[in-house]
Amino acid sequence: MTARDATPAPTDRLRPAARLSPRRAVADPASFQWPRACCLLFLFCETKPPNPPGAIKNAVCVKKTNPIEPKSTGGRQGRTARLSVIGGRPYPRCTARNRLYNPSENVVFLTGSIVKITINGKTETADGAATLADLLNRLRLEPKRVAVEINEDLVPRARFPETTIRDGDRIEIVTFVGGG
């Protein structure tokens, strides 16, 4: 047995990972505290809400813009940055209180961190807690009509609901077209 085999993994390398997991914060809307969460309503607030330190990380309320929408159609673009986010869950309470966003559809409550992914060669932003099934749903694509690769590996249709999106994923969504 070599010395390396006998050495246990250094604990200090494990701890950061252990610290990371609770960051997947408030999934239960009932326990969600509106003012605290909205401190992270970054990018869209015209009036910044009170910003208590230690607010819940990753419980983000963001305006959902269409991920595929051409940039030029953005109405609010001049004053506030637009964030295209795929995935996340609608959080009506957030909507009702916020004068900026009226249709509840346009506001999502992200349960994961924001990840950057590439879909069909185009960079998009997604909720890190979203699954492939969520993503297709958001893009209004019927799972039966597409085939999907993540990082050049085929993802069988049956695994769409359990496949999560990771930062840096290169996703290909294909379908049939006319050809000879």
Add this chain to the structure above:
Amino acid sequence: MSADRYRVGSFAFTSRLFVGTGKYANFDVMKDALAASQCEVVTVAIRRDVLAPEGGTRPDNILDHLDLTRYTILPNTAGCFSAKDAVRAARLSRELLEGRDNPGARWVKLEVLADKKTLLPDPVGTIDATRTLVDAGFEVLAYTSDDPVMARRIKDAGATSVMPLGSLIGSGLGILNPNNIAICIEVLKDGDPNYPVIVDAGVGTASDVTIAMELGADGVLLNTGIAGAKNPIKMAAAMAHAIEAGRLAHLAGRIPKRPFAAASSPTEGLIAPTARPT
């Protein structure tokens, strides 16, 4: 007409025409042309899906315009320039067709192309991809040049069918080297007379199809010859006749070619003597 069925791997068909679905003006013309061609197999390609704006309209999917009970879908790997990409495309196609319960999930028309100008097949990549796909359970119909040696190698690699080209894809130049096609057919069917050989690419008009069939091909695959014609529906009907004509001529057995004339009228009982001695 002839109800002679033939097999391609685990598939059996009557029509010997394989028709591509690209380049039609619209889906209606495509549907009418496919119907007029009487084909049973249609090819499709895979591409990135169009991610339309939310609430906006998405383009129609081609499978919604094809009667999947009538046509067997043959997915191609067109546009792939490496064995690896062709294998990816084949797997994606299989996944799509399994979702639609179409038997076409079992097979693939393999194209591993060498360059964009000629769209000639890359022989080494084609062999590599054939082996990988056969191992993965695909029935591989491999597009190749009209080189009999390559044809043999691809068959040895496990291809279900070899598809030598008449001429370059979309060129409309017809069967440029009929002798090579005849040798390909001879080599591939040697000791294996039912091995399917399908001439693919280059068909410009109906007579090209007939020539391929007269040479003994089991079928012809074409796309632009119909889709690019001024009247695709008429051309499709012409192709259906041409396939029949060529097949029947092949079965009938042509006369040997000879350099000089052989009178078809009796040479006895002439009312005038022979004009000049030869």
